[in-house]
Amino acid sequence: MNASLDRRVVVLVVPAAITWAPPGRSPEAWRQALAEDTYEVLAALDRVDVAVAVASPPPSASAAASGADPLAAIAALTWPGTPVYSVDPARPVLDAVEKAGPAAAVVAVSYDVPDLPGLLIGKLFRALSSADIAVCPAEDGTLAAIGVNRPTVDWVTAAAPTFDTPLATLENLKPRRHAVAIGPGWHRLRSLADIARLDPGLEGWDATRSLLRGA
Template sequence: MTASDRRVVVVVVPGTGTWAPPGRDPEAWRLALAEDTYEVLAALDRVDVAMAVAGDEGAVASVGALTWPGTPTYAVDPARPVLHAVELAGPAAAVVAVSHDVPDLPGLLIGKLFRALAHADVAVTPAEDGTLAAIGVNVPTADWVNELAPTFDTALTDLEARKPRRHAVAVGPGWHRLRSNVDLARLDPGLEGWDATRSILRHS
């Protein structure tokens, strides 16, 4: 596979535990979400998967232990984790960075982002809380995208305001991130997957 048709998906994980449900360990929760999100993406066809950690080498090691052998895992700059992850992904036609807290994300949504990047500089999956669940970047990265350096906390309105032409930003179907107790209600117990997250929720 050449760089002109290589597609990469990178799970971007914060270096330390963030929010966790009451009574759950934030570090265990962070790793469970990252593991389940990785498993969703590792099952996709015709993509290479990597893990990027916004933290030190110790944080990288704990995340790398969740992956299949051969999965690249590397540290990225916490100030620009998405674009740094894109840069470290290696030669590719497009890279999609996915937030670690979408353990039940349908893989189909990632495919939609890659298709949109055929004509857009950036393609995103908006989250219901106003943030972004995934950010796809066409390679080489457009100058305006480098200047904005979007993260998962970047508002969609900011992307729309900065785009230099009408179709520079493509918006895919939305999804939800797990960032509060309210978000937990969106998990469907009847769906297969998100096993690590499910295990944490079952046990205090």
């Protein structure tokens, strides 16, 4: 039996850099804290392979030698053996899906959901048994996670969804009623107001919690 027929992959997608952070924190420290916590959520999932994609062109040799390699900083946050690779910033989700290797389905997850319940990822994989694409909508109108069936069908390839693609756009493009599955929603941390959604009593998101406390 072809193992790829049963293989499921979840890919954390991280931007090479961000421009915002809570007051008194650097954007780079904030990016790394969010990415680390979201990665830990994914790494704890059962029966899936985990990879990390950084939305940046591959670094030049001189950039890597100078320590300016955006992949290296993120790779340092992962468990040994986790694949970490560059993806095209213009199509980060589908590039991450394609580079994940042979699989029955791949779920790409935005880096800024450090308190995401792992159960929501499982729901996307289950939805992909009948849908071409399954999404976890974010409260701000964007998408927190995007699941894609493999091989990727033509209309999804043409749509090239990203985490900023409005759900309405996918609904308008879908060729049949159940081509797009909508999972439970969640929240992304994209502004200072979003931090209020973090539940201090919820376990996890340790790196984000420490940074917010100033540790």
